[in-house]
Amino acid sequence: MNLLLLGSTGLIGSRIKRYLRDIENINITILSLRESNILTDFCNGDFDKYLFDIDIVINTAGPNVYDSSLNHKLAETFYFFIPKELISYCTDNKIKYIQFSSIHSVSYKFSGVEPMSPFSVFPTSPYAKFHNHLERLFLEQNSLNNYATVIRLSNTIGPSLSSEYYPNHWLSLANKFSFDLFKGGQVLLKDPKITRSFLPISILLINLRELLTTSRLKPLYQYVSNFSITLEKLLYLLQKYHSDNNQLNKRKVTESFIINDAYTDLGKIDIDDYVNSFMFELENIFTSLNKIL
Numbered sequence: 001m002n003l004l005l006l007g008s009t010g011l012i013g014s015r016i017k018r019y020l021r022d023i024e025n026i027n028i029t030i031l032s033l034r035e036s037n038i039l040t041d042f043c044n045g046d047f048d049k050y051l052f053d054i055d056i057v058i059n060t061a062g063p064n065v066y067d068s069s070l071n072h073k074l075a076e077t078f079y080f081f082i083p084k085e086l087i088s089y090c091t092d093n094k095i096k097y098i099q100f101s102s103i104h105s106v107s108y109k110f111s112g113v114e115p116m117s118p119f120s121v122f123p124t125s126p127y128a129k130f131h132n133h134l135e136r137l138f139l140e141q142n143s144l145n146n147y148a149t150v151i152r153l154s155n156t157i158g159p160s161l162s163s164e165y166y167p168n169h170w171l172s173l174a175n176k177f178s179f180d181l182f183k184g185g186q187v188l189l190k191d192p193k194i195t196r197s198f199l200p201i202s203i204l205l206i207n208l209r210e211l212l213t214t215s216r217l218k219p220l221y222q223y224v225s226n227f228s229i230t231l232e233k234l235l236y237l238l239q240k241y242h243s244d245n246n247q248l249n250k251r252k253v254t255e256s257f258i259i260n261d262a263y264t265d266l267g268k269i270d271i272d273d274y275v276n277s278f279m280f281e282l283e284n285i286f287t288s289l290n291k292i293l
Contacts, residue, residue, distance in 0.1 A: 001212070004029045004054045007061030011169050012100060012201070014161040016058060019205045026212075029054070033061045033082075043077060045085035056212060057090060059083065059099040064168045065127040072126060079130040080137065087141045087148040096217065097148040098208075099138075103197075103224065105131035105152060110262035115152060115222040138219045149217040151208075154224035158201030158281035159288035174198055175285060177235055181242045182289045192232035195258060197224050200277035207266050221265040227257040227274050241282050248282070250275060 003020065007013040008030045020026050031050060033039045041050070051057065062078040063071065083099055090097035106116040107123045118135040138150040157174040160166070170179040173196060180187050204223060211217065229237075233256045241248050254275050269277075 001025055001056065002027050002029070002054050003056045003058065003212075004031060004051065006031055006033060006057065006059040008032075009160075009162065009166075010060055011156065011158075011160045011172070011175075012204075013060035015158065015201050015205060016060065016208065018161050019209075023209070033078075039077075042082050042085065045089060047086070047089050051089070051093070051095060054095055056096040056098070057086065058208075059086065059097070064171055065104075065125075066171070067168075068127040068130055069125070075126065075130045079134045083134060083150075084137055084141065087138065091141075091147045094147060096212070098211065098217075099134070099148075099150050101131045101135050101150045101152045102127070103152060103154045104128040105135050108196075110224070110260070112261040112263055114263050115220055115265075135220060146216045146218065148219065149211070150220055151211075152220065152222045152224075153204065154197040154199045156201050156204065157198045157278065157285075159285045162288075163291065165292045173231070174234060174238070177238050178242070178282075178285045179289065181238055182286065182293065187235055189231050189235065192235075193230050195228040195230050196234070197226075197228045197260065197262070198234075198278070199223060199225050200274070200281045202277050202280055203266065203269065203274075210267065218265075222263055223266055224262050224264050225266065225269065225274060226260045226262055226264060227271060228260050229257050238282070242286065246283065246286060248279060250279065253279060 003026055005013065005017060005028055008017040020028055031038065033042060063075050068075040086097050104123065104127055105118055106121040107128065109116045109121060118132045123129055123132050135150055138148060156172050160169040162169060170176050177187050207223060237248065237253060237256060254271055
């Protein structure tokens with residue numbers, strides 16, 4: 001299986017690269033869209049020399065929430081023009097195409113029956129708008145062959161695999177709180193009682209691997225956990241982990257989560273599996289912080 005990974009230095013891309021390289025029968029090619037000539041080719045739909053003999057394309061490239069607000073043209077390039085061309089090309093050439101979106105696309109709205117449709121929500125922030133339009137693109141352009149899919153993610157928890165510090169790796173809530181605590185800063189919560197669902201990246205990777213062998217893809221998958229936590233309790237767990245030499249009582253962690261009934265395409269995960277993965281990513285986070293700071 002020949003796989004092309006677009007973007008391998010970011011939060012998700014770096015983890016995918018490491019995970020898939022340990023799997024037999026997957027040959028990975030890494031391509032950076034930061035090179036202007038490659039970016040021009042992709043914007044123009046000139047893919048032949050890059051996608052020759054490729055079976056799967058995974059696209060993790062794109063500006064973060066802050067960069068999307070500052071540079072709308074850049075965000076439009078990565079979240080509209082390039083995926084539009086890739087969806088068409090990959091469908092015509094029977095290449096699986098996978099990209100990622102964010103739960104921001106539907107303003108954190110959940111349903112217990114099916115994923116909330118991006119056509120029924122009109123978010124206001126630039127980042128959310130771009131991801132909303134990205135999801136619409138997959139639903140509008142996808143053919144009956146279903147070679148292209150976008151995966152809507154909830155907030156992730158877990159570090160990138162990098163030996164250097166990059167601010168964009170620490171923008172997600174759990175990672176940002178952990179970084180601020182590690183640096184000795186004060187974490188201020190505007191709404192401590194608000195609840196959020198966090199997806200350990202290790203769970204994302206296991207489920208992504210399943211999609212690689214799926215014969216026909218849905219145009220939209222929703223990867224959210226059915227366990228949520230208030231930001232107040234999340235911060236408490238992070239503080240406890242950081243101050244008590246990386247020790248947490250698993251029972252206390254388990255009791256901190258609320259069971260939801262949100263639609264998810266994740267494989268069945270019970271609370272024990274979830275908490276184990278959550279704590280595994282906590283350890284990863286603080287191990288990474290010790291290395292880069």
